[in-house]
Amino acid sequence: MNRYPLWKNLLIAIVVLAGAVYALPNLYGKDPALQISASRAAEVSELTRLEIETALDGAGIRPVGIELHPGSLIVRLADQDAQLTAQEAVKKSLGPAYVVALNLAPATPAWLARIGAEPMFLGLDLRGGVHFLMEVDMEAAVSKADDRYVNDIRSLLREHTIRYKTVSRLQSGGVGVRFREADELAAGMKLIADNFQDLAVTRVEGGTEEFAANAVLSETALTETRRFALQQNITTLRKRVNELGVAEPVIQQQGQNRVVVQLPGVQDTARAKEILGATATLEFHMVDEDHDVRDAEEGRVPAGSRLYRERNNQPVLLEKQVILTGDTIIDAASGIDQASGGPDVTITLDGKGARIFSRVTRDQVGKRMAVVFIENKTETVEENGVEVKKKVTVEEVINVATIREQLGKRFHITGLDSTQEARNLALLLRAGALAAPIEIIEERTVGPSLGAENIERGFHSIWVGFAAIAAFMIVYYLSFGVTAVIALGVNVVLLIALLSLLQATLTLPGMAGIALTVGMAIDANVLINERIREELRNGNSPQASITAGYDRAFGTILDTNITTFIAGLALFLFGTGPIRGFAVVLCLGIITSMFSAVMVSRSLVNLVYGGRRRLTRIAIGNTAWK
Numbered sequence: 001m002n003r004y005p006l007w008k009n010l011l012i013a014i015v016v017l018a019g020a021v022y023a024l025p026n027l028y029g030k031d032p033a034l035q036i037s038a039s040r041a042a043e044v045s046e047l048t049r050l051e052i053e054t055a056l057d058g059a060g061i062r063p064v065g066i067e068l069h070p071g072s073l074i075v076r077l078a079d080q081d082a083q084l085t086a087q088e089a090v091k092k093s094l095g096p097a098y099v100v101a102l103n104l105a106p107a108t109p110a111w112l113a114r115i116g117a118e119p120m121f122l123g124l125d126l127r128g129g130v131h132f133l134m135e136v137d138m139e140a141a142v143s144k145a146d147d148r149y150v151n152d153i154r155s156l157l158r159e160h161t162i163r164y165k166t167v168s169r170l171q172s173g174g175v176g177v178r179f180r181e182a183d184e185l186a187a188g189m190k191l192i193a194d195n196f197q198d199l200a201v202t203r204v205e206g207g208t209e210e211f212a213a214n215a216v217l218s219e220t221a222l223t224e225t226r227r228f229a230l231q232q233n234i235t236t237l238r239k240r241v242n243e244l245g246v247a248e249p250v251i252q253q254q255g256q257n258r259v260v261v262q263l264p265g266v267q268d269t270a271r272a273k274e275i276l277g278a279t280a281t282l283e284f285h286m287v288d289e290d291h292d293v294r295d296a297e298e299g300r301v302p303a304g305s306r307l308y309r310e311r312n313n314q315p316v317l318l319e320k321q322v323i324l325t326g327d328t329i330i331d332a333a334s335g336i337d338q339a340s341g342g343p344d345v346t347i348t349l350d351g352k353g354a355r356i357f358s359r360v361t362r363d364q365v366g367k368r369m370a371v372v373f374i375e376n377k378t379e380t381v382e383e384n385g386v387e388v389k390k391k392v393t394v395e396e397v398i399n400v401a402t403i404r405e406q407l408g409k410r411f412h413i414t415g416l417d418s419t420q421e422a423r424n425l426a427l428l429l430r431a432g433a434l435a436a437p438i439e440i441i442e443e444r445t446v447g448p449s450l451g452a453e454n455i456e457r458g459f460h461s462i463w464v465g466f467a468a469i470a471a472f473m474i475v476y477y478l479s480f481g482v483t484a485v486i487a488l489g490v491n492v493v494l495l496i497a498l499l500s501l502l503q504a505t506l507t508l509p510g511m512a513g514i515a516l517t518v519g520m521a522i523d524a525n526v527l528i529n530e531r532i533r534e535e536l537r538n539g540n541s542p543q544a545s546i547t548a549g550y551d552r553a554f555g556t557i558l559d560t561n562i563t564t565f566i567a568g569l570a571l572f573l574f575g576t577g578p579i580r581g582f583a584v585v586l587c588l589g590i591i592t593s594m595f596s597a598v599m600v601s602r603s604l605v606n607l608v609y610g611g612r613r614r615l616t617r618i619a620i621g622n623t624a625w626k
């Protein structure tokens with residue numbers, strides 16, 4: 001009686017042991033570290049490692065360890081002072097071709113890392129970091145859409161040989177088109193309405209313009225343009241954050257035109273701003289083959305052309321007219337060029353871009369076309385001992401090739417320096433440029449020391465609560481109280497293991513969830529113990545009372561946990577930010593408490609009181625005998 005089969009005991013032991021192993025990495029903490037990654041053309045290699053070692057040695061810094069990973073390099077340091085000094089030395093040594101970000105690297109032993117055991121992530125309030133509230137300029141997004149329609153309408157009218165005076169963006173919003181004759185006005189309005197479903201085309205009545213029409217975005221199109229601008233900016237920001245090596249960043253929409261960005265562990269606010277502000281795109285220009293590039297170098301640049309530089313600093317003269325921009329790119333993937341064996345990027349255009357590109361390349365077969373890479377970013381530079389922010393635009397020709405045939409929706413870009421650059425370029429193009437200007441309207445920094453203090457206080461409150469509950473249970477329920485406390489400890493270990501396995505982010509509300517779980521988990525054991533005491537008072541034998549206590553209390557325990565789980569699920573589905581973090585811990589805690597309070601405690605009681613022996617007395621408070 002009161003015996004689990006061997007397989008069930010083994011299963012419980014395996015689950016508890018696995019939980020202890022996967023919770024273990026959280027005891028090792030994290031080391032202050034530098035994360036070095038290539039910005040574009042460079043690659044992180046053993047040569048980079050040697051250069052970093054030399055720079056650190058010159059600065060008198062001895063690293064705890066240097067680890068080379070695919071695409072990045074981690075330098076572990078003794079403390080945060082050494083981390084900041086090392087960052088300056090490494091930045092100066094490597095130059096702008098590399099991103100040197102401050103980070104915290106897990107100090108998990110290799111044998112735990114090999115089985116996928118990693119510590120849980122800590123949120124901004126526990127780990128420290130930066131919080132930005134950004135506002136998207138929606139009017140600029142609409143103006144940018146109007147500018148695109150200006151170019152598209154011009155091209156459309158030219159294609160169909162409809163004569164017009166001007167096509168320009170209206171101050172009040174929309175596009176104004178002036179025609180020469182009434183029949184041209186009618187044909188132009190019909191053509192615009194047929195090809196641009198998002199535009200409401202109306203004739204301008206009265207005034208000085210006799211043959212004029214306005215094309216204005218419909219309300220549905222305006223809403224969609226604003227929504228797309230916000231979503232594209234969020235996507236771009238996510239890609240930018242990747243360069244910082246931030247674990248579990250929070251990037252989410254707030255309201256109709258704002259974005260919240262939280263970067264736990266980031267201590268370099270200036271660097272975070274630089275990365276968030278950086279965007280990249282491409283422009284396609286025809287090479288000006290009618291003029292001499294040497295004359296342009298001497299200052300005699302033709303009116304319709306502009307002088308650019310290639311990667312090797314060779315001058316190249318391009319026509320000013322932009323054939324295509326990165327706005328029409330819907331996908332980009334890096335790969336290997338089959339002809340040359342070098343890295344390339346496969347570009348996929350949207351329908352509009354494909355039509356333009358097809359028409360231009362059809363008429364320009366045999367001529368040369370250039371791809372210009374444009375990156376806009378904000379850099380912090382030191383001038384006269386003062387840090388100054390400067391907006392920098394990097395424009396360079398990455399590819400010049402002869403058009404061999406008419407191109408369509410998909411084509412390849414070659415001439416890249418490395419596979420790493422191809423991957424980065426594809427990533428930047430997929431993210432695209434910011435669809436609208438974005439401004440930081442609120443900035444908060446949580447220091448690592450404040451985060452450490454929050455962790456200390458949070459865990460202190462959890463352990464004080466645990467100790468108080470343990471003391472009460474042992475004093476009131478004696479040996480059954482001891483089993484309940486052991487089961488409660490198992491519950492905490494399993495909860496931490498689950499959070500670590502899921503790589504969930506622990507915040508202060510999450511720590512409150514752990515404390516609440518500890519208090520709620522003991523309720524199940526109280527119900528079981530009181531049920532056993534009731535059975536004993538009714539005259540049942542100790543063995544029968546134990547069986548009845550667990551069996552009859554299970555229904556009540558299940559009902560209360562299901563209702564709490566539903567409440568936690570509602571918080572997760574409808575809550576945001578910290579509320580969802582609290583809900584995750586609460587729901588996981590309910591699952592682990594059901595297992596520990598019912599199965600683990602029953603297994604321990606069976607080991608102590610189970611078997612074939614006849615019991616005359618059990619230690620469960622003042623009802624300790626039959």
